[in-house]
Structures are given as structure tokens and as C-alpha cells.
Amino acid sequence: MDKPIIIFGAKGIAQPALEIFNSNEAVVYGFLEEDEKLHGSEINTVPVLGHPEDDGFLKLIGKKTEAFVAVDDAKYRKFIVELLNERRKVQPVNAIHSTAFISSDAAIGHGNFINARVTLGTGTEIGQHCILHTGAIIDHHVKVADYVQIGAGSIINSEVTIEEGAFIGSGATIVSGVTIGKNARIGAGSVVISSVGANETVFGNPAAKIK
Known part of the structure; x- marks a missing residue:
């Protein structure tokens, strides 16, 4: 992938998703996670940057980065996908x-x-x-x-x-x-x-x- 990736979610399949991107030598810029307790932490040296609905990070999607939604819960996964579709006019990439x-x-x-x-x-x-x-x-x-x-x-x-x-x-x-x-x-x-x-x-x- 030409652009680095922001992973939405920092639990469940998020770390395996990071491993997948690493296996393809793709760069992961960081994670966005709704649980504020994880903000500022790292997963395998990759930072948890902030909240998935933070416009400061969302504005990067499509221009400077790609997005992948690493959320196990189907309803919340659909919410994040629709957020990306509506606010950034992009579809998440495959992992x-x-x-x-x-x-x-x-x-x-x-x-x-x-x-x-x-x-x-x-x-x-x-x-x-x-x-x-x-x-x-x-x-x-x-x-x-x-x-x-x-x-x-x-x-x-x-x-x-x-x-x-x-x-x-x-x-x-x-x-x-x-x-x-x-x-x-x-x-x-x-x-x-x-x-x-x-x-x-x-x-x-x-x-x-x-x-």
C-alpha cells in the first residue's frame, strides 16, 4: 500500500491486523480507539492516537492515510464504516x-x-x-x-x-x-x-x- 494505515480499534483483532499489515510490509500510522484509557499507549511500538470520531485524525483518511476497521462487534464496525463513508467518502482497505x-x-x-x-x-x-x-x-x-x-x-x-x-x-x-x-x-x-x-x-x- 502506498499510504500508511490508521487502524480503527485497539482491542480484539486490532493487534492481529497490525501483524497482517506488517506481514505485507505496510506502514501502520497508529490506532484510534474509543476507550480513552488506551490513548497514549502503544501496541508493538505503534501509538494509540485518540478517538475514532476525532476530526483531527479523520481528516487524514483518504488524503494521507488509508483506514482499516479492526472492530469485532458487527454493529460498531458498521457504525465506523458508515462514518468513513459519509465523512471521508472512503472505504476501508482489506487486511x-x-x-x-x-x-x-x-x-x-x-x-x-x-x-x-x-x-x-x-x-x-x-x-x-x-x-x-x-x-x-x-x-x-x-x-x-x-x-x-x-x-x-x-x-x-x-x-x-x-x-x-x-x-x-x-x-x-x-x-x-x-x-x-x-x-x-x-x-x-x-x-x-x-x-x-x-x-x-x-x-x-x-x-x-x-x-
Whole structure:
């Protein structure tokens, strides 16, 4: 990346995001974090500069720096993304670890966190502002909508559709052809053999709905 990056958030995936940018020899200018207790501290020598809504730092975005939103909570992540869209007319950049395997014909939107050893198969479509944790395998022709989070070591088999805001726990397996509905939650280690409706939570092997 030609411009240095400001990371929004200094908790959760923020430090792994810094590692991702370091793995690509990209320069991180600093972090912006709403928790004022962290202001003035450092993460691996990179300073926590101030608040995400501080105009003094926001005005740098797009002109002198790029932005990446490293926020685990989907609602707050969406708030920061909309803030950047409206006030700076920019989209966050992707954070893709240098060890991730991305098929040459996979399609990836803006602002995604793709950690070490993630695999994206041929024809896969990843939306915007998703979080794909270490070692997740996304097989061929999978469609992942915006603001989806997929846990470490999960296996998403071919032709799966994952709708907006869904959460897939670590080590889960989603069998081919299944649809995971909007804002659905899949428990860690679950094996999902049939489609899951919007806002449903499932867990187990085979995964069953939790009321």
C-alpha cells in the first residue's frame, strides 16, 4: 500500500491486523480507539492516537492515510464504516495476511480481515467488512455476504451461502450447498448439515436449533 494505515480499534483483532499489515510490509500510522484509557499507549511500538470520531485524525483518511476497521462487534464496525463513508467518502482497505491463499478468480470486497493461512477457493465471493480468522477454509463457489465472521479452523464447503451478519464459531463445518441465514449463529465445533434460518442459533453434531 502506498499510504500508511490508521487502524480503527485497539482491542480484539486490532493487534492481529497490525501483524497482517506488517506481514505485507505496510506502514501502520497508529490506532484510534474509543476507550480513552488506551490513548497514549502503544501496541508493538505503534501509538494509540485518540478517538475514532476525532476530526483531527479523520481528516487524514483518504488524503494521507488509508483506514482499516479492526472492530469485532458487527454493529460498531458498521457504525465506523458508515462514518468513513459519509465523512471521508472512503472505504476501508482489506487486511489480508501474506500467508493466506486467495484463488485468482475469488472476488473480495472492501474492509475484510483475512488472517494467516485462510484459504479462499475458486469462484468464491467475499462481501465487505468480514472477519475470517486463522486457518479458515472457504471452498469453491461459496458466497459470503457483508459483516460475516468465520472462526479459526472452520471449514465452509462448496456452494455454501452465508448471509449478512452471520457468525460461524471456531472449528465449525458447513456442508456443501447449505444456506446460513442473516444474523444466524453457528456454535464452535458444530457440523451443519442443513440450512439455518435468519437469526437462528444452532449447535452440535449434527447442529440443532437452540431455542
